Amino acid sequence: MEIHTALSKQPAVLLACSTLSTDTNMTGTWRFVRPFHDEKTAPCGAACPAGEDIARIQMLTGRGAFRDAVETILLENPFPATCGRVCFQFCEGACNRASFDDPVGIRYVERFLGDMALAEGWARVPLKEPETPRKAAVIGAGPAGLSAAYFLGLLGWSCEVFEAAREPGGLMRWGIPAYRLSKDVLQREVARILRLGIVIKYGRTVRPQDLARIREEYDAVFVGCGLSRSIRLQIPGEDLALEGLDFLGRIRRGEVDAVSGTAAVIGGGNTAMDVARSLVRLGAEPIIVYRRRREDMPAFEHEIIMALEEGVRLMELVSPLKANRDGEDIILTLQEMRPAGVGPDGRARVAPDGERRQSLRVRSLFTALGSSAAPEWAPPAEQSQQLLRLGHITIRNGPAPLVFGGDLTNETQSVTDAVASGKMAALALDTCLEEGWERIIQSLGRARVGPGPALSMESYLGGARADRNRTVVSFEQLNMDYFQPLQRILPTIQSPEERRAGFSEIEGVYKKEEARAEATRCFNCGICNECDNCRIFCPEVAVEAGSGRRILLDYCKGCGICVVECPRNALSLEEEAS
Amino acid sequence: MRPLQVPEEEYLRRGHVGCAGCGAVIAMRFALKALGPDTVVVIPACCWGVIAGAYPQSSLDVPILHAAFATAGATASGVRAALDMRGEPDTTVMAWAGDGGTFDIGLQSLSGAVERDEDILYVCYDNEAYMNTGVQRSSSTPYGTRTTTTPREGWKRTRKKNIMETLAAHRIAYAATASIAYPEDMIRKFRKARDLKGHARFLHVFASCPTGWGVPSELTVKLARLAVRTNVFPLYEVENGVSYTLNTEGDLPVRAYLSPQGRFRHLSPEDIQDIQRMVDEDWRLLRAKAQGPPQRARLMA
Amino acid sequence: MKQVLEGSHAVSEAVRLARVQVVSAYPITPQTHIVEAISEFCSDGTMDARFICVESEHSAMAAVIGASNAGVRAFTATSSHGLALMHELLHWASGARLPIVMAEVNRALAPGWNIWTDQTDSLAQRDTGWIQLYCEDGQEVLDTTLEAFRLAEAVNLPVMVVLDAFFLSHTFEPVDVPDQDTVDRFLPPFDPRFRLDTKNPCAFGPITGPDRYMEIRRDIQAAMDRAPEVLAAVEQEFFSLFGRRYGAVDAFLCDDAEVILVVSGTAAATCRQAVGDLRKTGERVGMLKIRLFRPFPATEIRAILPKAPKVAVVDRNVSFGAGGIFAQEVKAALALHKGNTAVYSYIAGLGGRDITTATFQEIYLTTKDTPTPPAESVWVGLAQEERA
CATH class of the missing domain: 3.40.50.920 (Rossmann fold)
Structure with missing residues (x-):
């Protein structure tokens, strides 16, 4: 059959048929608002005196990246195992999850990580090396002094610590009962600090008059000798009382085996609770005698509850007038008090309720009224261009700058505040020597976590956290569509009966899966945990994964879905500069 | 929070011309992630007819056949028959139509295809009006809506057609509602539909339209979620027209869904109550058909 | 082999011999005999084809458009109102350059209902881009239908084979029905120039703006311009195999x-x-x-x-x-x-x-x-x- 050319040769059809991609259209030109990944500050981290990056720590823990989580903590706090036991968890008070169900068990997670760090031997190494070697003297191996040395060590300084006692730890060693913090944990955390090359010189009491000489030998000095002077009752018969912190120290030195009979503990602070709860364990029947009401006590609520559970009794609105010996007993005469409004400091005031009195027969008497600085170690009080009072420290300029820190300057006396003080000192001293005295305020401002006062070593060193928006994310700014109620996971906790039996640690530690599960409850407020909602919902396929998430501005039309669908407010929209 | 699990594969190309925040684009993106590359898409006149790209461009990485407005069901049937004859029976043929092309002009063709039990997946992405032509009402437009053909006091006073019941009445093998706010649920349903070879399948996808609804573009997904959480658009599945499974149960009043939207802004509290009653009535009817309790909508995310 | 066939069945036989793969149609008098016979061919296996029983002529044409675009030989048949209902899709089929063949039985349009012959239905579609061939008798119907596939596939335009209601569709005449082998030589398997292909994803029929539309329309006109010459060539081949030819006139x-x-x-x-x-x-x-x-x-x-x-x-x-x-x-x-x-x-x-x-x-x-x-x-x- 003959094939006709008209049939065999037909021209190609010109067809409305697309063979090219639309991806040459730069739809980014449509945009008038621009989304950007804008990490913000989680309320927990801003509330943490040590400025820990808690949202990130939870994120890493939730993923099982325990070592990364530990290293994130160790950048900001040398004592996770300790703080994981004794911290008063300001973070949990600020936790946005509390507005939804229960706050994340941040302290429990920290304890888990702290213990794991010790078990695994994880530690930080110095993060930089100063051009000229720097050497600091630290007075006192308590939490503030050790923290100052640690952070200076991270910054490449060498440090020598002068400690009057034969063991490190200060109040952590002598003032916190073993049921809250075991000696072993403390020793191992201190040992990790010393791996930075820090040397502690034990049995070296430093007197104020030694400072001049020390300042000649070192580039800087940190004074963190704590509050050595107990506040007195100033009543007749006060000599019959044992001072609370001394008593706690004696217990920890093994000098007290048992106490019997009724014991009165005068005071309403955390030390009073520690004393009373220790007395329970030693066999006594303690009564806390407090001149205000329970709700006015400076002790943390958690401590009060634990004390009462353990059988500690409480007498409110009574103020000791005198103490008399009566054979083996002590008769305590008490003035009854009544509430009398609120003082200028916001605390409730009390006043004597006429002549109403009581007497209390006890076998032993303890005072726990707090401490003050010895006058010779009080931070300088003058106003001077060469003196900065920065909350957690007071720093005096000089050839070797001098810092007063720890309980000498802290408003709140806690281990975590001591860490904050040590960190502030280290950052201030490093800035002073590297950049100059006048740069300190600005430098600390850069290192601020959220609105402050907590500081971040990571931010100081210009890490990613330095770029984080300082706005603290509120509960209302989260997208709660992505969260469901989840029970807070509790570690094992001894029953009150078990607790009364001895000084072993009350709280257990999370198992790995518990730690991960609890950490996963965290909203990760303000930080990108790579949940990918921004990428998943983008109608333009304009969010790219990699390390972090990147918005392809060539295509992004600025719809803003990524910003709204981010569960944790880690993105923001801004107007496009036209 | 457990991160959403969505396949990485991408068949939507960048640079398409959908409005900023277009819910229908998100819907297509998820749909193709679920269906994969062995898919042919038939698109009648609708927004996607534009979004798919102007000659010589295409915004999808799978073949597209643009089709006349009323013909999605029939055109897809023809494609199906041809692929079967060519020995390509495994290729998924997806008709992808808007609510106008499904509820109105394309209903006859859809009905025919479903009655014939064509081996196609018919998807209606529902933005509740003729958006492509400038927001005219369709039979999918809900009670209370202002559109350009139900303007001002002439807002729509008839109810949205229940397309799912229409399909269930065909005894279609599988029909399900899906929402862009619940990508995992949506992808599961697309895969289930894909794998139910040999039968007609229908998916009714809620695709919010910021342009037509008078809402800021960033609320696209949020609104879709609110539609589910208020029972305005419940997520459920129907097998063989009789076996109902409810996937969600709302936990919010309709006001939460209506109030952010410009198209409902004129409604009085009494009007909103009327709508609440209608939604409650529909929900009761649906509940009565389903066995077993639904999950809370919030947990689906 | 000579058979006495209705004009309608002359179409059906041609469709069978053309090895059409997808047929879709909706019944309308006087087209029904065409598609009834094809349905039988499909159901008894005489034809390896899918018959899609759609719910309207609009859908019938849509279905064969879908099928043709997916790369198979496709056929439909209609008449009068059915053709009018298809109008939109007639434009679509030619605009998409699909070689669809349709038998159109000329029938009058209502009102008054009238099922008898009248050419106004098909001639009203003269601007839709379809090639139209009007037949005189049963043999010509069969032969034209076979030629139509060849012509359509050569120029990528749809072809309408038009026959009068009853006078031709329902009239029995002796018709020489060729054997399959010879038809296969005349009409090889459909080899589409383009088709929906998941391995080469293209988008058919997208938005086409003023900057491009005219050129594409001009190409349809060019194909139409080539059609007479191509028809002549097709008839030449047909003549060499079957000894019959009809010409454009x-x-x-x-x-x-x-x-x-x-x-x-x-x-x-x-x-x-x-x-x-x-x-x-x-x-x-x-x-x-x-x-x-x-x-x-x-x-x-x-x-x-x-x-x-x-x-x-x-x-x-x-x-x-x-x-x-x-x-x-x-x-x-x-x-x-x-x-x-x-x-x-x-x-x-x-x-x-x-x-x-x-x-x-x-x-x-x-x-x-x-x-x-x-x-x-x-x-x-x-x-x-x-x-x-």
Whole structure:
């Protein structure tokens, strides 16, 4: 059959048929608002005196990246195992999850990580090396002094610590009962600090008059000798009382085996609770005698509850007038008090309720009224261009700058505040020597976590956290569509009966899966945990994964879905500069 | 929070011309992630007819056949028959139509295809009006809506057609509602539909339209979620027209869904109550058909 | 092999022999016999094809568009209202350059309901981009349907094979049904130039803006322009295999004619008889059958009609306000010619009314006796009372 050319040769059809991609259209030109990944500050981290990056720590823990989580903590706090036991968890008070169900068990997670760090031997190494070697003297191996040395060590300084006692730890060693913090944990955390090359010189009491000489030998000095002077009752018969912190120290030195009979503990602070709860364990029947009401006590609520559970009794609105010996007993005469409004400091005031009195027969008497600085170690009080009072420290300029820190300057006396003080000192001293005295305020401002006062070593060193928006994310700014109620996971906790039996640690530690599960409850407020909602919902396929998430501005039309669908407010929209 | 699990594969190309925040684009993106590359898409006149790209461009990485407005069901049937004859029976043929092309002009063709039990997946992405032509009402437009053909006091006073019941009445093998706010649920349903070879399948996808609804573009997904959480658009599945499974149960009043939207802004509290009653009535009817309790909508995310 | 077949079944047989893979149709009298037979072929395995029983002609055309675009040989059939309902998709099929073949049985449009023959339905679709071929008898129907696939697939345009209601669709005639092997030689398996292919994803029929639309339309026109030449080639091949050919037009005794009657469809057979009868009485009359209406075979017409001083175009259709449609086209075709041929326009046989040899004799005589053609078409065979 003959094939006709008209049939065999037909021209190609010109067809409305697309063979090219639309991806040459730069739809980014449509945009008038621009989304950007804008990490913000989680309320927990801003509330943490040590400025820990808690949202990130939870994120890493939730993923099982325990070592990364530990290293994130160790950048900001040398004592996770300790703080994981004794911290008063300001973070949990600020936790946005509390507005939804229960706050994340941040302290429990920290304890888990702290213990794991010790078990695994994880530690930080110095993060930089100063051009000229720097050497600091630290007075006192308590939490503030050790923290100052640690952070200076991270910054490449060498440090020598002068400690009057034969063991490190200060109040952590002598003032916190073993049921809250075991000696072993403390020793191992201190040992990790010393791996930075820090040397502690034990049995070296430093007197104020030694400072001049020390300042000649070192580039800087940190004074963190704590509050050595107990506040007195100033009543007749006060000599019959044992001072609370001394008593706690004696217990920890093994000098007290048992106490019997009724014991009165005068005071309403955390030390009073520690004393009373220790007395329970030693066999006594303690009564806390407090001149205000329970709700006015400076002790943390958690401590009060634990004390009462353990059988500690409480007498409110009574103020000791005198103490008399009566054979083996002590008769305590008490003035009854009544509430009398609120003082200028916001605390409730009390006043004597006429002549109403009581007497209390006890076998032993303890005072726990707090401490003050010895006058010779009080931070300088003058106003001077060469003196900065920065909350957690007071720093005096000089050839070797001098810092007063720890309980000498802290408003709140806690281990975590001591860490904050040590960190502030280290950052201030490093800035002073590297950049100059006048740069300190600005430098600390850069290192601020959220609105402050907590500081971040990571931010100081210009890490990613330095770029984080300082706005603290509120509960209302989260997208709660992505969260469901989840029970807070509790570690094992001894029953009150078990607790009364001895000084072993009350709280257990999370198992790995518990730690991960609890950490996963965290909203990760303000930080990108790579949940990918921004990428998943983008109608333009304009969010790219990699390390972090990147918005392809060539295509992004600025719809803003990524910003709204981010569960944790880690993105923001801004107007496009036209 | 457990991160959403969505396949990485991408068949939507960048640079398409959908409005900023277009819910229908998100819907297509998820749909193709679920269906994969062995898919042919038939698109009648609708927004996607534009979004798919102007000659010589295409915004999808799978073949597209643009089709006349009323013909999605029939055109897809023809494609199906041809692929079967060519020995390509495994290729998924997806008709992808808007609510106008499904509820109105394309209903006859859809009905025919479903009655014939064509081996196609018919998807209606529902933005509740003729958006492509400038927001005219369709039979999918809900009670209370202002559109350009139900303007001002002439807002729509008839109810949205229940397309799912229409399909269930065909005894279609599988029909399900899906929402862009619940990508995992949506992808599961697309895969289930894909794998139910040999039968007609229908998916009714809620695709919010910021342009037509008078809402800021960033609320696209949020609104879709609110539609589910208020029972305005419940997520459920129907097998063989009789076996109902409810996937969600709302936990919010309709006001939460209506109030952010410009198209409902004129409604009085009494009007909103009327709508609440209608939604409650529909929900009761649906509940009565389903066995077993639904999950809370919030947990689906 | 010769068989006595209905015109409808001549179509069905051709579709079977063409190895069509997808058929979709909706029933309308008088098309039903075509698709009933094909349904039987499909169900008994005589044809390896899918028959999609759609719910409307609109969907029928949509389905074959989908099928053709997916790369198979596709066929449908309709008539009258069904064709009108398809109108939108007729444009779509040609715009998409799909080689669909459709049998269209000419039937009148309502109201009044009328199922009998009338060409207005198909001629109303003259601008949809379909090639149209009008058949005279059963053999031509079968042969034209086979040629239609060849032609459609060569130029990528759809082809409408048009046959008169009842006079052809329901009339039994002896038809030579060729054997499959020979048909296979004439019509190889469909090899689409483009198709939906998941391995090469393209988008067919997207938005096409003013900057590109015209060129694409021009290519349809170019394909139409090639169609007559391609049809000739197809017929050449067909002739070499089957010994039959029809041409775009068929001139009968035109060379010395004083009057040429221009006709189409089954009327041509009647006209052939009338011309023969008139010739016997010494009248110099000829006939031109127009088989290819789109593209309109103007060249062939200009080669034949100017031989006669008078041409009488007999239209079984009407374009209201303009008259007979073939006449319009013939006048337009001759407008380029510098001859003096006068074109007379007659409308006859609407809605199935008989066109007999007497009708043609009357038309011939009227034409012969009327010195100049009237401005309007002359309606032939009207009842007396309405004629006035």
